[in-house]
Amino acid sequence: MAEEAKGQLILLAAPGNDPYYASEADAIIDFHIGFAKAVAAPDQVLILAGTDTAAVYTEALGDDAVLIAPMDDIWTRDYGVMDASSMALTRYTAAGQGGRRNAQEYADAVQETHAEFLFQAGITTLDSDLLNDGGNWVFDGAGHAVASTKFLSDNDMTETEAREALRELTGVRHIAFIEADEQGGLEHADGVVSFIDDGVLLVNAYTEDQDYEADLLARLKHSLPGVAIHSIVNAYDGSDIYDQDFGSACGLYTNALVTDHAVYLPQFGIPEDAEALATVRSLTSKQVIPVMSSQVCHMGGGVRCMSSQIGLGNAASLYRQ
Numbered sequence: 001m002a003e004e005a006k007g008q009l010i011l012l013a014a015p016g017n018d019p020y021y022a023s024e025a026d027a028i029i030d031f032h033i034g035f036a037k038a039v040a041a042p043d044q045v046l047i048l049a050g051t052d053t054a055a056v057y058t059e060a061l062g063d064d065a066v067l068i069a070p071m072d073d074i075w076t077r078d079y080g081v082m083d084a085s086s087m088a089l090t091r092y093t094a095a096g097q098g099g100r101r102n103a104q105e106y107a108d109a110v111q112e113t114h115a116e117f118l119f120q121a122g123i124t125t126l127d128s129d130l131l132n133d134g135g136n137w138v139f140d141g142a143g144h145a146v147a148s149t150k151f152l153s154d155n156d157m158t159e160t161e162a163r164e165a166l167r168e169l170t171g172v173r174h175i176a177f178i179e180a181d182e183q184g185g186l187e188h189a190d191g192v193v194s195f196i197d198d199g200v201l202l203v204n205a206y207t208e209d210q211d212y213e214a215d216l217l218a219r220l221k222h223s224l225p226g227v228a229i230h231s232i233v234n235a236y237d238g239s240d241i242y243d244q245d246f247g248s249a250c251g252l253y254t255n256a257l258v259t260d261h262a263v264y265l266p267q268f269g270i271p272e273d274a275e276a277l278a279t280v281r282s283l284t285s286k287q288v289i290p291v292m293s294s295q296v297c298h299m300g301g302g303v304r305c306m307s308s309q310i311g312l313g314n315a316a317s318l319y320r321q
Contacts, residue, residue: 008044008260009044009045010045010257011307012035012048012306013071013073013075015053016072024296028074028295031292031295034291035303035306039264039289043261044312044319045065047066048117049068050070067318072113075305076308077305078092079111079133080308084141085141086169087310088126089125090133091111091132092111092133093133095185098245123314128169131151135190135305136186139195141195141198141260143171144173144174145170146177146224148177148179148188151177162175176223176224178220179215181216185247190304193220194254196258196263196284199228200227201220202232202256202280203254228283230283232253232254233279235250235276236250237268237270248297248298249302250297253265253266255302255303255305256304257303257304263280263288265280266302267291268297
């Protein structure tokens with residue numbers, strides 16, 4: 001069991017019958033299959049699919065990688081647990097459903113489907129009424145975290161109050177609250193920063209907005225003592241955006257999924273990919289695994305946004321041992 005606990009179970013949710021995703025369903029499935037094939041032991045992957053898509057995944061990945069358990073949305077990061085250490089489940093926000101009418105009610109229903117799935121699997125979560133999406137919680141597993149100031153407005157808290165609430169919930173020691181690089185909408189921190197190792201933080205370079213970059217770095221350095229902060233190339237491309245409510249994640253290498261032993265780094269088929277890979281590999285001893293994300297990044301996310309992660313020790317009922 002000690003060896004198993006080092007790995008994590010990565011959960012991906014297949015697109016269902018929601019017409020919103022109909023034109024992108026094939027691209028999402030293609031991304032999921034490529035991502036799943038890249039996952040390296042001791043991490044494991046599980047696709048949560050409906051009967052309409054399960055066969056496609058099973059043919060590509062095998063029976064062990066697919067479970068009939070349809071979710072109501074593909075962005076499992078946001079309505080799933082905040083991190084594999086605390087297993088905290090905050091209330092998924094209305095922003096995750098964009099401009100939809102009754103967005104908070106729909107967000108609650110999406111999360112309830114997932115919460116019921118976890119409960120039926122015997123996975124215990126630490127439930128909280130605090131409003132926050134998983135994409136707005138970047139955590140290194142060693143007591144450091146970053147969230148955007150949207151958490152403060154969502155919960156009507158000061159920074160002091162928010163730090164106290166989040167420390168009590170997650171056990172985190174140091175929390176930086178940053179201004180998102182795009183105001184309005186999701187305002188997630190995981191498109192701006194990424195902890196690729198304990199105490200090692202990657203930050204997008206903002207060469208065209210030096211005032212924002214200076215404020216960002218000042219906030220991080222002030223609130224995260226002892227954390228090594230490194231810049232990574234920012235190749236943001238907003239030329240093809242699926243939904244204006246969510247922007248694009250194309251060219252953002254900070255949207256990486258990080259487990260105890262690996263960094264699953266987004267790639268976009270552009271020259272900056274090699275530079276980003278070299279940067280991350282120079283800063284961590286973890287395996288750095290490229291994952292092509294060009295199929296879905298125009299939808300506003302990718303490697304991290306589409307995946308939730310649970311320690312294998314907590315998810316034993318969901319994978320083959």
